[in-house]
Amino acid sequence: MSNENVRKLDIYGWGSNPPDFLVKTVSSLRDQLVKALSGLKHEGSGSSVVVPIPDVDKIVLPVPKFTVDKTEAIYSFLSQDKKERMRHSYGKSAADFLRVLMVSCSILHFIYFEDFDSCPDYVAFPKDEQEIEELLRYCEKNKVAMYTYGGGTSVVGGVDSSFCKRFYKGVIMCSLERLNRILCVDEESQCVTVEANVTGPQLNQELKTKYHGRWTFRHYPQSYEFASIGGMVSTRNGGHYATQMTRIDHFVQSATLITPRLGKIETPKIPSSGSGLDMNRALICGSEGAFGVVTKVTLKLMKTPKFSQTVRIEFKEENNAVNCVREIVQSGLHPTQCRLISPMEAWLNRVTKSANTFVLLLGFESHILSDFQALFDCCKTIVQKYHGIGLTQQHLTNDKKLMTKRKTKTITKMKKKRKKKMEADALRYGIFGETFETVVTWTSFKALNNAIHACVKQHFHNFNDKKNASEKAPFHLLTYRFTHCYVDGCAPYYTLLVHYKRKEKESAKAYCKRVLNDWTLLKTKLNECIVNNNGAATHHHAVGVDHRKAYWEEIGHRNVQVLQALKHYLDPNWICNPGVLIPLPKENIDIHSSLPISSKL
Template sequence: MADLTDLPRRSVWHGWGDPAHVKPLPTGGWPLLKFLGGVEPAARETPPVALEDVRLPAVRLTDSARAALAAVVGDEHVSTEHLDRVEHAGGKSYPDLHRLRTGDGSRAPDAVVFPGTSREVSELLAACVEHEVAVVPFGGGTSVVGGVDPVRGRFAAVISLDLRRLNAVTRVDPVSQTAVVQAGARGPEAEAVFQRYDLTLGHFPQSYQQATIGGYLVTRSAGQASSGYGRFEENVVSVTMATPTGDVVLGGRTPANQTAAGPKLLDVVIGSEGLLGVVTEATVQLARRPVIEHQETWALRDTETGFAAFRGLAQELGHGIMPDVSRLSDHNETTTVMAQAGIPGMAGMGLMRARGWRDPALAVFQFEAEDKATLKFRRKRLAALLKRHGAVRMTDSIAEHWMGGRFRGPYQRDHLMDRGVFVETVETATTWDNLQHLHDRVQAAIAESMGRVWVQCHISHLGDGGASLYYTVLASGESDPIAQWERVKTAAGTAMIEAGGTITHHHAVGTDHRRWIGTEIGDGGIRILRAIKAELDPTGILNPGKLLPEEGDRG
C-alpha cells in the first residue's frame, strides 16, 4: 500500500496528470491495436496547443461581484489568471480534454475562487446569490462526465469554487475508527493521515491520486476494493454542506445505518453533484489497515463461465470471504491485459490455447487481510469455487502487474490523444440475471456506432444482486473527434438504458448523462430532486446544467 500515500502534483490542464508519468505504448502496442481493432495513430501527432494559445472568453464577472468575492476570501484567492481559468475549464472527459488541447477554452469560468474555511464557502454562496453568479464546486477536477464544466445557465457569470485549501483531516477517532475530513483533501492526503493510525478508508478509485473526499461523496464514488470496503456512500457518517439558504448538517450521532430517525437524508447529499450545496466536511468510517495483501490470477473458459463464477463469489462466499477486489476481463480485455503482462502473459495465453479455450476470460483478485490464517481460509474457498467452474490458476504476476498499474490507465489516454487516437470509457451495472444481456447489447451498440473499433470490458464491484461492467473503447481518430465521441456515447448510453442497466455505476451524471436521468429515476425521482433543489438553492446558482434534465425534457 506504499503507493497509496504518494501525492502527485495536480493534474496538468491538458491531460490526466503529471506529463512525466505519461508513457508510450509498450513495444508491439501499435501493431497489436491495429491488428485487433484497426486502431492506428494519426499521420501527424496531435499534441496540445501551448497554454497561451488556449482562447478564453472575456471575464464577465462584474467589478462589484468580484469585490464581493474578494471581501470573503481575500483578493489573492480570487483568480482570473489565464492558467487558473484554463485548469478549471472542464474536468477530464474526452471532450473536455479535446477542447482544451485544441485551444478551445470557451467554457472557462470567469474566475476561480479558493476559500480557506467552511464559513467562507457559506459566505461565497450568499455573495453569489446576491450578484447572480453561478457556482461550480471543484475538487480534484477528475470528472469524466462534465461534472465540473463551468456551465453558466441563466447567469451572466460563473465561478469555479476550488476547495483545495480545505484539505485537512481535522480529527481521527481510533475507537470508532472514524475521521473528520475537509472536502478538498485528495485521496492520498487523507490516507496518509489515516495510515498513521493503522486505519484506511479503503477507497481507491482510478482517480484516487487527484480526486477529493468531497468529490467521492457527491458522485457516489466506488473504489476498486468496493467488494471489501463498500462504496464511498456506505462509509459516510456525517456531512456538512453549505447551501445558499444556510448550512445543512446531517448524521453523526450514530455510524452509518444505525438509526431509524426518519429517512437517511445523508443519501440526499451523497450523489447530489454540487446541485444542492457545497460539501465542506464529512465524517467517514475507516477500517483497520490490512497488513497482508495478496493477488492472484485465474482464467476461465469464456466470459459466460466467468460471469457464473463471479456470481458464485458474491452469493456463495459473500462479503468478508470473497476477495476485496475481483475483476473479470472479457475475452477482448483478456487479450490486451495478457499482452501488457509481457512474457508471463504470453505464456498464459499459450496455456489457455493448449486447453482449446478460444475466448478465455482472465480473472484477477486481491485479498486484504490482517492475518495469514484468514487469508489462507479465504483463498481456499476462492480456489474451491473457481475450480468448480473449471477455472485454471495462472501466475500471480499477471494480477500483480495489473494492481501495480491500477492508477496508470488514464495517463495512457494522454499518450493516445497525442497520437490522434479516440479513447473513451463507459460503465454501467445491473442485476446478475441481466448482466450478459446488458454486456452484449452495449458491446454491439458501441461497435455498430463506430465501424472499426476495439471494445473491451471487465466486470467488477460484485454484490449479492449484480455487478458492474466497464468498457474501454479505442478507435482511429476521425476528423471531428467530438462528433465521434457523441456518436459512441449516444449509442452506449441508449443501449444501457434500453437493456435495463444504469446509465452510470460510478462516473456520475454530470452534463453527459443527464439526457437519460429522467428515464432512469422516473418522473417521481426528478420531482423529488427538483423539490429539494428549490428548497436549498431557490435561485439555482449551484452547478447549472448537471444531473437534472433541462426543464421540459422528459422527466
C-alpha cells in the same frame, strides 16, 4: 494538518510533467493498439504526432462577463488568472481532452475563447465555510452560477458550465483546494474528520506518519492520486473493494453541507442510525454539488491489511466465467478482489498471453488472517464446476505474500496513474480511448452485454452511410471487465478503443472535432442502450451532464420532480452546479415523457 503543496492537475491530461517511461511508451502503445484494432494485423510502426500538445501561452481568454467590486467580501479570494481559469474549465474525460486539443489546434497564432467555451469568469479560492457562505450569497444576489471544483477528475462533465451560461450573468468556479486540513482522528472509534479537498494519498500519509500506519483510508478509485474526498462523497465513486464496501458512502459517518438557503447542514456522527431517512445518502452522498458545497466529512477507517493473496483463474467460455463469479459472490465469502476480465482486455493489459481467455482475478486480504487456504478451497468447488483453470495448491503457495501498505498504495496508484496518462497521450497519436460503465442484475447482464456490443458494431457498420460514403470505418475494439460484484448483480466496465486516422489535408482541429462528434453520437446511443436494457445510467462515474437524461429515465419523472422540489427549497435561485444531475426549469424539458437521450453538444 494542512498541505499547501498539494499537486494540481494540468489543463490537459493527468498529472504534471509526464514521466520518462510514458514518453517512451506512447509510440509502442500506439503500435500495440493499432495491431489489436486492425484485427491483430500489424499496420506498421511510427510515432508521428497527430495532434500537438496544447500551448497555454497562445490561448487568449476574454475579460470576465461581469465585474466584482473591490468592496465585495469575495473579492479577496477571487482570481482572474488565465491558467487558473483554464485549469478549472474541463474535467478529464476523453471528450474533455479533445475539446482542449481543439483549442491548441487552431490555425491562428492566437486562439480565442470561442473554442474554450467552458471557461469560468472567475475562480474563487475560499479558505473556510464562512467564505463559502459569502460566495453563495453573492452568486444568489447577482444571478451568477457557481460550480464546485474539487480534485478536477470528473469524467462526466461535472464542471462543464458551457451549456448553462445563457441562463446566468456569469460563472464562478469555487475551488476547494484551500480546504485541505485533516481536522481530527478518533482513535477509539477509528474515524477521521477531514476538510473536503483532502486527498486519499494525503490522508494515508498522515495516518502512516503520525499513527504508524495502524489504520488506512482503504478506498482507491482510479482517480485516487488527485480526487478530493469531498468530490468522492458528492459523486459516490467506487473504490478498491470488489464486493461489500464498494463505494465511498460505505465509509461516510457524517458530513457537512453548505446550502444557499439554509446555510450549514450537518449530519450526526452516529455509526448506523435507524432513525428515519439516512440524511448522508438522501441529501449529501451523490448530490454532485446540486444542493450546496460539501466542506467536511467524517470517515470510517480500516485496519491496515498485512496479508493479501490473489490468484488468476482462466475460462474458455464467457457463460462459465460469469456464472462462476456470480456463485462466488453469492456464497458469502466476500472476496476483496473479484474482477472478471474479457479476453482482449486481459491480453492488452498483459494479464494473459492469449486473446481468447477470460481471466478472473480473485483475492482476499486481512489485517490478521495470514492463511487464505480455507477460503480458496471453498471457491475451488465453484471454479471446478464451471471448468475454470488455475486455482491449484501450488498456485496458492506461490502467490501468497506479506503485504505492506506502502507497497500496495504505490502499486495501485502507479498502475492507475499510468493508464490514465497513457489514455490522454495516446489520443494525440490517433488512438481514441474512453470508458463507460453500468450496473445490472445477473438476470439482465447477458442481454445488456449483447446489446452494447451490437450498438457499437452497428454504429461503425453505419459509418459509410454518412455524408462521405468513401470514408472507411475506423478500426475499433470493445472490451470489458467486472469492477464490482454484488449478490444480485454486477458492474461491467467497458473500454472502447478506436483508431481514427487523420485524413489527407485535414487540419488537426477538424480531426479533433470529427472524433468528438462521432463519440458524442455513439455515447448518446450507448446511454439509451444501457437504460433500455435495465442497466443504471452509471455505477461509479457519477451523473454530471453526460448521464443526466439517462439518469432521469432510470429513476422516472416522479423522482426527478422530488429532486427538483428539494433543489428549489435548498437552492431557490438554482446557482449551485446548475444543470448537473437535475434539469434546470429554464431548459423546458418534459420529464413526463420518455425522452430520447441527447448530446450535450
